[in-house]
Structure formats: C-alpha cells, structure tokens
Amino acid sequence: MGILSGKRGLIFGALDDRSLAWHVAERCMAEGASIVLTNTLVGIELGSIGCLAKERGIPLIACDATKLDELSSLFVRAQECLGGKIDFILHAVAQSMNMRRHKAYTGMNYHYYAQTLDISAMSLHKLLQVSMELDALSEGGSVVALSYIGSERYCAGYNDMGDAKALLESIACHFGAEYGMKKGVRVNIVSQSPTMTKAGSEWSDLDYWYRYTDKLSPLGNATADDCANVCVALFSDLMRSVTMQVIYNDGGFGRTILTPELAEAFSV
Ligand SMILES: NC(=O)c1ccc[n+]([C@@H]2O[C@H](COP(=O)([O-])OP(=O)(O)OC[C@H]3O[C@@H](n4cnc5c(N)ncnc54)[C@H](O)[C@@H]3O)[C@@H](O)[C@H]2O)c1
Secondary structure: OOOOOOOEEEEOOOOOOOOHHHHHHHHHOOOOOOOEEEHHHHHHHHHHHHHHHHOOOEEEEEEEOOOHHHHHHHHHHHHHHHOOOOOEEEOOOOOOHHOOOOOHHOOOHHHHHHHHHHHHHHHHHHHHHHHHHHHOOOEEEEEEEEEOHOOOOOOOOHHHHHHHHHHHHHHHHHHHHHHHHOOOOOEEEEEEEOOOOOOHHHHOHHHHHHHHHHHOOOOOOOOOOHHHHHHHHHHHHHHHOOOEEEEEOOHHHHOOOHHHHHHHOOOO
16 A cells, blocks of 8 residues: 555656656556556657556557647546546656757747747646546646746756746646636646756756756755655645645755855865
8 A cells, every 4th residue: 555545647758767757657656556658659769668668567648748639638548548537647748949959048949949838838738728628637636747946047058948947837836726726636846956867968068067956955966766756745645735836856955055065165
C-alpha cells in the first residue's frame, strides 16, 4: 500500500530515463498508482520511452499537447486503459526553438516564440480545458506542472522559456481557481532546480549554471528524485487543500543571495 494506492495518473513528457517525468512515473508506480504515459510521436520515436514503457508494461499513447483533437482522444483512451476517471496529471512539457537555435532574447524568431508559448505553457490550459469538457478528472484530482525560477527573475540564456514559464504559472493559478470551484481539482506548479535532462541540455549555459545554483542553494540542487517525491505528495490526498501554488523544490536557492562559501570566493 502506497500513498497513491488505487489512483490513476496521466504523465506527459517522459522522453528517456533522465526525464523528470520518468522519475515521477516510477515514483507514482512505487506508491501504488496505475499510470498512462504520453508524448509526441516524434518524442516516442526519438527517445527511449517506448522501450521503457514496454519493459514496464505501461500504456503509452502518442499526443501532441498543443492539439485539441489529439488531447480529446488521449483523455478518452487513457480513461479506457486506466478503467475510470483520472486522479492526477503531470505536465512536464517544454520546448524552445529559439534556445535550440541559439537565438538571442533580443533577436528572437517570433514564429519560434509563439511555438514556445504554445508548447510550454498554453498546452497546460488546453489539457485542463479538454479534461474539464470531457469530465475526465475525478473529484479532488490533482494536476502538477513543472516550472523554473526563470519565470520571475532574469536568468541569462533562459530566453523565451522565461516568458513561457511565467504564463504557465499564471494559467495554473487562474485555471486552478476555476477547476477548484467546479470540481475540487487542484492545480499546482513545482519550480525545480536545474537538472541534467534533454530539455535542460538545450540551455547552453546549464553546466556552469547547475554548479552555481548547487553552491548557492543551502541544501544543494534538488534532484530529479526529489522532484518526483514532491509531485507524488501533491498528487496524494495529503495535500488536498493545496492549490494554485508555486512550490519551490530548489534547495532554498530562490530565498538565498549569498552563502559564506561564495562570500569567501569573492573576498580579496
Ligand atoms: N531540466 C531542468 O533543469 C528543468 C528545471 C525546471 C523545470 N524543468 C521543466 O521540467 C519539464 C520536463 O523537462 P525535462 O527537463 O524533464 O526534459 P525532457 O526533455 O525530458 O522533457 C520535455 C518533454 O516535452 C516533450 N514535448 C515537447 N513538445 C511537446 C508537445 N508538443 N506535446 C507533448 N510533449 C512535448 C518532449 O518530447 C519531452 O518529453 C519541462 O517543463 C521543463 O521546462 C526542467
């Protein structure tokens, strides 16, 4: 018996075994949940999630999270696979072609910018709207999306993803209020430390940024497993009154401006 025993979950964004979503998926299963995985067809073909899902006997359904018709069919099929309404959803979806193509924030391609906002933020609104229309989430269900502190502070190189994360957090607040009043559904954000994943590696400065945040965080960077633990807690009934929040799983980074170690490094 785990804290998600008997619960049914839908997990977006597991690409390979480094993905935050894969760590969350494994932790959910260890806590007794049944899950369905989803990613784009390209993600399934290019990543190793197909093999991982097959090895573990987890249903995997292709869906582009920006497409309403694909989301509708996903929610119908996921409920069939799981045998009932969905209790929790993880949104771990992001992509920026401006970052991938090394476009500066001050010289960005606006077509890519629109794609970044659609994939990384509006997709949360779309999946919430579709699930509400289909009444696919159970009473008191829980939705978690992953963000980064670059949503609220300037972070060199984070580019248009900072704007996307600000929108994502705003959607969690506003849709969270509506879904909470309508069906007791919770919508929260986990703001995670830098973590070495495929999406993370598209940020060219991640390596040195990872070491910097690790030094500046009183507890060090939060790992992918730490992220999974926080998500599982939010999916569980233990957090049934927590909604519309941004929860910082960052080792204290967001509340720290100087540590003795860093002060020492700059002293002459
Ligand atoms: N890695 C980090 O440092 C870090 C830190 C904080 C937050 N996050 C966030 O965590 C989430 C997961 O990222 P990750 O680091 O595990 O990397 P990842 O590359 O493993 O996951 C990103 C996923 O988004 C999927 N995706 C892209 N376009 C999609 C679409 N149109 N429809 C459905 N899925 C689509 C990709 O296929 C991939 O599986 C993202 O929202 C990311 O911004 C990551």
